[in-house]
Amino acid sequence: MKKNILSIMALLALSVSALSAQTAAPVAPTVDAGDTAWMIVATAFVLLMSIPGLALFYGGLVRRKNVLNVFMQVFILVAVISVEWVIIGYSNAFGSNSIEALKPYIGGFDWAFLNNIGINDLSPYFISHSQVGLDGAAVGTIPHIIFIMFQCMFAVITPALIIGAFAERINFKGFLIFSVLWSLFIYNPVAHWVWAGDGWLFKLGALDFAGGTVVHINAGVAAIVTAIMLGKRRDYKGHAIPAHNITYVVIGAGLLWVGWFGFNAGSGLAADGLAANALMVTHIAAAAAALTWALLDWIIDKRPTIVGISTGAVGGLVAITPAAGFVGIPGALAIGVLVSLVCFCMVAYVKPKLGYDDSLDAFGVHGVGGILGALLTGVLASPLIQSSYSGAIYGNFHQLWIQFLAVGVTIVFSGVGTFILFKLVDKLVGLRASDKHEAIGLDETQHGETAYNNFD
Amino acid sequence: MKKNILSIMALLALSVSALSAQTAAPVAPTVDAGDTAWMIVATAFVLLMSIPGLALFYGGLVRRKNVLNVFMQVFILVAVISVEWVIIGYSNAFGSNSIEALKPYIGGFDWAFLNNIGINDLSPYFISHSQVGLDGAAVGTIPHIIFIMFQCMFAVITPALIIGAFAERINFKGFLIFSVLWSLFIYNPVAHWVWAGDGWLFKLGALDFAGGTVVHINAGVAAIVTAIMLGKRRDYKGHAIPAHNITYVVIGAGLLWVGWFGFNAGSGLAADGLAANALMVTHIAAAAAALTWALLDWIIDKRPTIVGISTGAVGGLVAITPAAGFVGIPGALAIGVLVSLVCFCMVAYVKPKLGYDDSLDAFGVHGVGGILGALLTGVLASPLIQSSYSGAIYGNFHQLWIQFLAVGVTIVFSGVGTFILFKLVDKLVGLRASDKHEAIGLDETQHGETAYNNFD
Amino acid sequence: MKKNILSIMALLALSVSALSAQTAAPVAPTVDAGDTAWMIVATAFVLLMSIPGLALFYGGLVRRKNVLNVFMQVFILVAVISVEWVIIGYSNAFGSNSIEALKPYIGGFDWAFLNNIGINDLSPYFISHSQVGLDGAAVGTIPHIIFIMFQCMFAVITPALIIGAFAERINFKGFLIFSVLWSLFIYNPVAHWVWAGDGWLFKLGALDFAGGTVVHINAGVAAIVTAIMLGKRRDYKGHAIPAHNITYVVIGAGLLWVGWFGFNAGSGLAADGLAANALMVTHIAAAAAALTWALLDWIIDKRPTIVGISTGAVGGLVAITPAAGFVGIPGALAIGVLVSLVCFCMVAYVKPKLGYDDSLDAFGVHGVGGILGALLTGVLASPLIQSSYSGAIYGNFHQLWIQFLAVGVTIVFSGVGTFILFKLVDKLVGLRASDKHEAIGLDETQHGETAYNNFD
Amino acid sequence: MKKIEAIIRKSKFEDVKEALYDQGIEWFSYWDITGLGKSTEEQIVRGQVFQSSYIHRRMLSIVVRDINLEKTINAILDSAWTGETGDGKIFVYDIEDTFRIRNRESGPDALFNKE
């Protein structure tokens, strides 16, 4: 969705800044300080989503004896995936492959260790703002480096989302190896397919503004696969186990909401009307979904719950993610209401029937919400937002078909890939924590620490 | 304070960016990426003030058995008011009314569902930065949509502030209905009066940079009215009830402080010297007020308390809000010191005498601080900041008189309006939680949840 | 490193925005909205580091009975140092002295109360972006005021870092007087030496991008001096005392990490490639350091701990601080790995041997990490980042020598100065809390409050 | 002297407290406990009904002189009652001796304030 889309540029002429318009002459392309300012902050916001956002959201939902383990999982992923990203991940995901046949499927190693990327290079990726570089190729208005770091935060949070599926019963060493492999062999390729200039799903025209398929479906499917393969928690009886600290859940949901503005409105890679619109639909979809879940709780179970409304908000944020650059207010409201209806049914009715133990509903919220969002993007995409994209309700049924394809392919790839990696790591070091460790709690057994201490 | 102020533009010529100066020629007006970047972030910051900022500040102050109820109240307001805002609120508050006689008092429905507002439209509201649009009218440098969302966060936090008054004893359903009605019938009109281009207080010249009257006085007066009408908590004996988690109070105050930079420095709608100055006076007023409260605690009650210093900081932030675009360092220091002196007296001496139960001092801090700030704006406004505005100490007593008027009108309108809405909702569904529910705690009875769980 | 560096400008011509290039003609210099937007946010981020970031990180590490005391110390420093900064601190640190002989050592009083600084003045300090002012002198692209506030947050957090050394046993009044004096007589001069245009270490060419010497070594040395002079906690037996709330430690570390993007990437005073690079190396150094500490824990003590990984991350952030504008990915990885190795040894082996009680390892992490970072900057500074700076591995051994000098001077000055101030304040009001107060806890005895209350 | 240990619902605590005051009980101590047994409490998490067998209860410890035993027990029985499973239990123990730390009074005298 990002590279060399000169046709869009023309259509978006109005929104292209006067500055870049002037630089169409053979002057050196320049960094736009405003776009860069926003992207720096957006990057920080997406980090805030992981730590402390997601750590709090997930950590609050588990039992007291496992909260540090969840915090640690998120924290170490921030560390390890960031290092992986600059060493090889970015190159694999967004780079170009020297082997022609592989180009659509995976990037190469040219950018390993961010080799050949200078501090003054401009981003080769852009959406609405671009300018002509000295070599004649179009470039964006932000430094290449900030694009790399923005994407780094996406690479970090995606495996972190899976944590929700296997929380409270996984061996830490196994978890770590699995997550790194998963990033290398599942995340990086899928990101390449959907977002890289020569990715095959990108070329096909699959729409994923900020990561519906790459992030949420991808992680959500991995979640359900690991949840099933790892087996249930020893005392799981088909229903959620109450959160040890619901205030943490809400604080986490709040920080996720705020950080998601960086995630979605940052994905336009500029500070412009498209970013403003992305922020708006993100906010409104989250609000509508939160409200819908609260009402479902209220109607069905007599009282609106705060875990419910938080879950609804996150569901809304998930579902609007692929659509954030393509829909307006009506789309946002529709997506928000629908995602809560579907996820509520999933979590409250389907899951207990199927009996798998997705501890914190990583699949139920991220997987299901992501799938719904990706499909609805194909339905609701409005030419009023980006004139070259439209969905089924505007007669473009082809887009919906492409979305189905992208969703299907991601589900299969992530599902099968996760299965293989899981088997492998399970053989290698074992993934399931011992029954005794699970009973005592993972904080004590994996890290030798207790979250809350009362002496003195 | 925001629309079509061409005279100011001329005076601020120095601060108007070269870019917009160049576009005075008949070129299409453009989005300024820098201003937009800042406004996107400012919007996120104001959301951060509500969740998790205010939720933590208020939630920490209540008893353990009511903390989730407070979190839920803030959270659902974020959801419901945001939806209300795009459906009708923004149009009512900032739109123009087709009925001439109503123009000064309330906006119309042209912008309902944000109809007719395109992704590339520029904000019709601006302060120091503007440019000439294609139709000859002046427009701002940021997308209209981001102005709408920035204002959305104000619309959300204002009713959320009232929560402090009736915490620990209100029925959730009643609270929700009351809050929505209050937003529709009190917040939206007052915002129109003070901030819309054709609002009557705006035309009169009332100064309210970031919401002293619209947000704080408005919410503060509603707070005391609801506190009195709802009656005291069953075990209230004329003094504050100790906070269940003071660390939450401090974390909340810290996030409010940080978020308030978005609130106040964002209200200039641009990233320029005025925003920098607003940030500075906001910070210094908060610091001075925090320090003053700590010293009062120390002198009068022997020891500086952390609840005290946090309250002082919030008081300072409230009081500087209307003045942030009009005063410099001396004004900030004066406002900071005075607000803590006044609010301390109010909360420590006057309130216990009067005997009403404003649980978390929503009136004592936001109401009183807002009134003081609005009046002091009329005294201290300095032409060094915005040259066309000055206060009583610069000889312009008229401004002080206008401020009195604006404050008085807001108090009366909010007071009477709140009274009527309260009566109505109380009749309809009942506002007071039952005595039994209050004793057991609202978390359990309204939401069926317990914040902190210790099993395992 | 910041003033009048016209030579650098030329070299960085590519990164200078077209806008400012155009204004080389005798037009009035203008605020760049993009740079300003970023600096406003960076300022907010650095505040976020103090409250609630550092408050949580330190507060979580102490015992339950002292957590509020730590929160209060951080909070009151935000208040009191901010006021000190605008009254006199900024002028002393960044102003020019009318007495010629003092110019290199301390600023004067011209800018006391921010006198003579107008809302539209541009920052006299800049790094890569500058423009020619009306008077012919080069000025930056952001308002002077935002530079002042950005630096204000540095002045606030530096004494706050020292808190870690004397936590759990200091008298609050003594602490407050000591901290204010320390800011006036230690922080302001050192900031002047290293950062002011006429500072002697600056002129010498000492490199300190974001505060390795000024902030971390300075505070770290003060930390060990006060820790030793104050004596051990009554029940300290040569090893860390377990944290009362490890989740707070992680949340704090997360917020520090996010906020540090403002600290380091903001120190370039512009939103450009240099800022992007600073953000990247900050992130990668923190990630590498976190990972290294986790591995050390794992190898040496069998299990990776969450307190360990958080400490590692903070250590990495500290060490990259002076280098953030001078190194790339290889430098960041090297610094990250080395700092954890060194700090781990320091904290786990050296400290217990020496037997001083640096409660939360303010010296072990900030002092040692800062020294290492400052020296490694002299080794690793790469001309690929800022072409005029290079370190020993590029043959410029002179730079390393200057770094040694700057580090040595700072250590001696901070050490001796802290010693004198400590003696003074100890005489005046006493610094050590009474044994009884220490046993009962400082929350109760210094503030009359208890953090967590369970009634009802 | 007897020690009364009463395990009650948290929600009845305020009622019990007042009933005890009315009977002239000057002091008691309490702390929160978890009761684990056959009965369950319902909690709804994300739309799923969760039947928890861990139940929050409050433990009251009241030491009284023998003459006050009956009225104290009756006060608790009356005020803590809802009639539904889970109302709690009262246990009575014998106490051999009591000391008031402040003035080293011992025996029943340590249990009430003469001043």
Add this chain to the structure above:
Amino acid sequence: MKKIEAIIRKSKFEDVKEALYDQGIEWFSYWDITGLGKSTEEQIVRGQVFQSSYIHRRMLSIVVRDINLEKTINAILDSAWTGETGDGKIFVYDIEDTFRIRNRESGPDALFNKE
């Protein structure tokens, strides 16, 4: 009737719980306590080994009819055992009387459900 106070490792709680169920114990209460004594627990903070003499334990309070005393004690002794120092203690007290608040039953009858 006897009251059994068992101080056990938190990590053995689930085992003890199940053992008690198996013996037909219908109800018990528990809360967390700290044990302070000669033995220590190791904790590693920033690479330093910290020997804490404060040890987290769980206190179980179980009131049983005399006939059930022995089997309950045996159940705990078996299920809470690891063999290492710090396994905990069991104390047995006499109880004079018991009341069930719900229906004012008293004596041993209050301890089990006939329904």
Add this chain to the structure above:
Amino acid sequence: MKKIEAIIRKSKFEDVKEALYDQGIEWFSYWDITGLGKSTEEQIVRGQVFQSSYIHRRMLSIVVRDINLEKTINAILDSAWTGETGDGKIFVYDIEDTFRIRNRESGPDALFNKE
């Protein structure tokens, strides 16, 4: 064997702990409780003085052999004393039996370490 239940001020805990060590008490357990009664503790919230009747206290549970009873009580009486209202109480109960889970020792032998 006797069980000593001492309710003391939190602030005197460290003193009491040391006094007990000095008397050779090897082990005890404690937890935090709230005391509710006629006396109050002052707290200042936003300049208003709040008189709370809920008072934080610490409960110590120490089981000793009969021969150690007196010296233990005296140690607590001495070390927990401040002389002001609210110093706390000590209750003494009889214990029928004690078991050490680690080695199934029972009776007084379970209370001290012979090793």
